[in-house]
Amino acid sequence: MTAVRVRGLTRAYPARKGSDGRPHLALDAFDLTVERGEIHGLLGPNGAGKTTLCRILCTVLLPTSGTAEVLGHDVLAEADAVRRSIGIVFGGERGLYGRLTATQNLCFWAALYGLSGRDLHSRVDMLLARMGLGDRAHDRVDTMSRGMKQRLHIARGLVHDPSVLILDEPTIGMDPVAAHAFRELIEQLRAEERTVLLTTHDMQEAEALCDRVTLVDHGQVIVTESVTEVGSLLARGDRIEAAGVPDTTVLALRKLPGITSVDASDNGTVRVVPNAESGTEQALRLLVDAGVTRISTAPPTLEEVYLGLIGSRGMAVRS
């Protein structure tokens, strides 16, 4: 069953002062399908349209045209049904009541989803324990660390037991230990067959967690691919890393056909990026013939694919 189905989704904002007078398209004929139980990553630079998509899916923003469905419910026609089946977690510290305790915060949001009585309190207690906040349940939120607040955000997103969870850069502000715990949580959500739509700038996180990723830029889908296959989009052939490579061999590698780049460091470590499988084979043969024994190969990382397809924008944010 499809959890999220988006077709031709467009969100336009009125032209800004000083622009060319055309509407600004935050999403431009966007298509996306996320299957139930899938962990799906949305990757793209700032201003690419990821957050706009998340906000349309959780019904806080109306699309200009196109359709979006969550578990078969249209975000416009069946907004209340969508709200009951979707949980949202936006990054950052805001969005909690700092003067309330963690328990009071969760009780409040649970009540807004119709929970009450014993169900409400057992759900809140369970989530606080699961997020490692059981000891801080009765502490005011504004006394908590940023990482704790982020975990509380996630608990809030899960308070009504949603089937689909939207996580918009949820690990912002988390320390490495908390981020690791977050990844374990996502694995638990996968085991529970929940669907997760995750936007992140952390390529390692996306690579470790996601079944498929969609690369987004200028409000459009660049590509949707499984994490294991995404490397093939950038280039053919595995990357090669070798240690103890003589200078003459480095020069020979650079002259080989089918090689995109050869990066050599002062300590004799070399990284070879081929653009064809034949390039990989030739480079490996050359290294072995040169007596190099410490060699490893790996497919292109998601980060390389991202940088290859989107990275030309540098730090520019879409205007």
Next chain:
Amino acid sequence: MKGAGVRFTAAAPALPALRPAVQAARVVRHSAAIAFADMRAVYTWKVWIFGWLGRMLAQVTFFTLLARTTGSEEHTAYIAVGNSVMTCALECMSVVASTTWERLSGTLVLLCAVPARPVWVFFGRSLQWPISGSGTSLIALLFLAPLFGVSWHPGQVPALVVLVPLTALTTYCFGLFLAAFVLNANGVRNIVSNVAYLLMMILCGVNIPVSQWPPAVQAVADILPLTHSLHAIRLVSDGAGASRVLGAAGLALLCGAGWLLGAYVAFNRFMARARGLGSADLF
């Protein structure tokens, strides 16, 4: 824990028709926790008594002394009662500002994404004002006004204990209606609340009897709950019959319910507009 989403079945009342009301009451109750947390953060007992209450009693004293220098004893008592009751109306206008705190705390966008109706959240999250305001007004009426010739006998006190919170709650509903519009214009929140309370002070019979205004102005005063609840309190003070008091209180209640209905519609429209414009993002 399997994600099936929440159904409205937990502790459901016997009559399905009552479910929305029960659900709304739950939302108000949990939202009120925010109100009381804000109250605790703003006031300690000492700060409330010597800061807020002292200031309000000084205001009532000022207007009443002004009246005593220019008018009769009867007029002085009239001003003392009017301004004592006005203190709770003034405090209830703080709902205009505290509603916008949702935008400042970044929770507004999340409130757009829940199935509950927003008005019940906003109704609950500022309830500290009518409660504190009721206390202020009752203290002013029962302990300050007698210094200016107002007398109460014990049999009148229960009526005041009902009518003052009624004044506070119905005026709070009026403030809630204004707050729904100010959510889109955060910069004018203090202007709106100050203009609203000054208008009430002028139009609702606090210092000037409503009957002295032209009919058009009286019509405006008639849709403000303070006009009727203050009239009910004056009737109690004058020793009028229960039916007249209840009639005036009923009109106040009706006005308050009207403003609450208006607030319900206004908050729904605000949310719909915010979704269309994307303005809920701008917090």
